[in-house]
Amino acid sequence: MEYELIALLMFSSMMLLLLTGKRVFGAIGFVAVAAALLLWGDGGSEIAFSAAMKLMKWYPLLTLPLFVFMGYMLSESGLAEDLYKMFHVWMGPLNGGLAIGTIGLMVAISAMNGLSVAGMAIGASIALPELLRRGYDKIMVTGVIQAGSSLGILIPPSVVLVLYGMIARQPVGQLWLAGVLPGLLMAGLFILYIAVRCRLQPELGPALSEAERGQISRREKLLLLKAGIAPLFIFFCMTGLFLMGITSLVESSAVGAAAATLMALVKGRLNRSVMEETLRKTLGISCMFMWIILAALCFGAVFDGLGAVKAIEAFFLESLGLGPWQVLILMQLSFIIMGMFLDDTAMLVIVAPLYIPLVGALGFDLVWYGVLYTITCQIAYMTPPFGYNLFLMRAMAPPEVSLRDIYVSVTPFVLIMLLALVLVMVFPQIALWLPQWHYGG
Template sequence: MSDPVIGMVMLGSFIFVILLGFPVAFTLMAMGIGFGYLAMEMRVFDLLVQRTYAVMANDVLISVPLFIFMGYVIERANILDRLFRSLQMASGGLPGALALATLATCALFATATGIVGAVVTLMGLLAFPAMLRAGYDARLAAGVTCAGGCLGILIPPSIMLILYGATSGTSVARLYAAAFFPGLGLALLYMLYVVIVASVRPGAAPRLPPEERNVPVGTILLALVTSFFPLALLIGMVLGAILFGLATPSEAAAMGAMGSILLALAYRALNFQRLRESVFLTARTTAMVCWLFVGAYIFTSVFGYLGGHHVIENIFVEQLSLNTVTFLILTQFIIFLLGWPLEWSEIVLIFVPIFLPLLDTFGVDPIFFGVLVALNLQTSFMTPPVAMAAYYLKGVAPPEVRLTQIFAGCLPFVGIVIVGMAMLYIFPGIATWLPSYLYDHVQSGPVQDLMSIPEGGFDVPELPDLPPLN
């Protein structure tokens, strides 16, 4: 059996074992070491040490635990209830006001946390019952909660974009700039859909009673000043520091972590118990991400050493005779299908690197490709059988709400994501204009240095610097 064939068997075996429910990170390491030993013998253990050290030495990944910590502290600062109530009062006169307030709260809170499970669960406890009590259709309420909670995958500061940047060797600042308008546009498309449904089918999203719509302007402004603006200011400072080259993503994440502590103190919501929980959850999540990174490094390095990338390139370039448009459509369709059984982290760290070496061949900007992937991965949380957002919501939803209703409510929003991807295909400037405007005129100097991150992609066809066999 030739090395490329072993590589494809390795990939197929990994997918089969993952579908059986084995832990992803350790399955990756076991597959990489097992198949690597067939081709490299004892050198595969040197590879294990090298790749583990590479993850530990990657400066870009420092921002991951800091952003996660920022999210967990804000989650425990008890500001979500105030934020939702203030946005509900502000949108009280609009059709589908509760759903619009839910989406706006999810967008802002997802931007602050980036943790899909936390946002969906908290909004499932707060906004979902409120919509049901107001007479909303359970499917619409479920779809709004799940879709809004998933926005943190795309809207900066997204953990997914950090991992993609570290994987592809692209600038995280450029990725954030490229994802800003697509993320905002997707949230607006969700809101437009809610307004249309509420206008065409008023029974699916009844208007609020007059006493909740006719709130004095001063009361609304006071609620916004004490809930919306502090969090928006924190997020704006973090993103602004990154986008305008004032700080690296890691430095901005440290600012955000400190800001979240100060915000929680201002709301008198920080105590030792909550701080300890935030630190514990941050350590647990970071360990999971880093072990997944180590496993993906080993797996993709061995896959490239075996020639698996050349097989994929031969299929895409020679046998299928794809052009740039058909390549993008096919790769995104594959990622969409992978979102059914797999989570976004597995797709980004394992399967996206398989396509990265082909981007130069088809003339695709890796920044644009990363935004497409982030937009596409919204569906991975909403499409069964995995559909983790649906399961998060089901765990906190009233017993009478069935899982099939939640799935049915998510499907229209999956369709909206596909519409958003089509718009991005037709008008790529939605993603490319802002990073080009901010950075392309910079030729040298400290801003250019801040935008750069170390090269460290997964496309490793050879393994130099390994010691010879004894």
């Protein structure tokens, strides 16, 4: 059998297993190990063993549990709730101000945890009930929380970019910096949309009444600004020290986790219950990542052995006669389609062995492509029928928010994300300027 057909059979078998609802790491790992044993006999088992050893030697992998721990510590200890109160008071007098403040909250949370699920949990439990109670349109605010939480995988310290950096062998520091301006650009576009729409339709996002504003003195408003000290402290301890070269990537994640724990202790929020819940959730998420990465390495090793990457490159460029940009656009479309059924980590480990070498062969910057991949994951998170964020929101939203409301709510924000994706594709320096400036590239 031709190697190209074997590669196609492997890929289709894996997709079929994933569609049956099997666990991602089980489907990927099973296909990889079965193919290795069938192709190379007993010696094929060495491929899986070597992949496992490679995973154990990946020192940067220690960042994952530490970043996850930091995000859950912020959520469980209530530090995020203090931050929302600050945005609530300062932005409330504007039409749509609380929704704009929610985007600000999501940006701050994203800069402290690197996961979208933490932002979604905080937004759905803290912001959504308050926005609905104050008469905000349920469809608009549901979309605001889903879109805002997706920023967690783009703004540093993005865990997705850490995973991409490990698989693509790209510097995580450059990837983090590359995600800053696109992330702020997207947040700015969200805020602009909310402000314009609520100005045209004030009933969608009513401002705080004068009576409520009068109940809060200027001194109280200024005191609430203290809620912003904790995020700034944590962000500086983690990302700031890393970018200044004082700490390594792993050390910065450890500093961030320690800083989040210290702030919870200073605020009097650290107790046995908070610590147990944080550790339990951290262990679950970290183990999931470890198994998926292990399966991905094994799958990629078998694909490399088959020469599948060269075959795909020849198929796109020679058989179909496509240009580099046409191939890149097809890749992004395939990500969006897969995102309707899979989460970001599964997408990365499935296509990384195929796409990343091809992107490099086409002459594109792999740091820039990491940002494109991450933005496309954000879009896929919110794309029906099975977008990851859609079902997270359905699980956390109150009964009056239906699944139809959730599906309708994401439409304008998906269009904004597509606009941001196009802008970063057309103007690569949006992503590349900051890492080039900092590292002198």
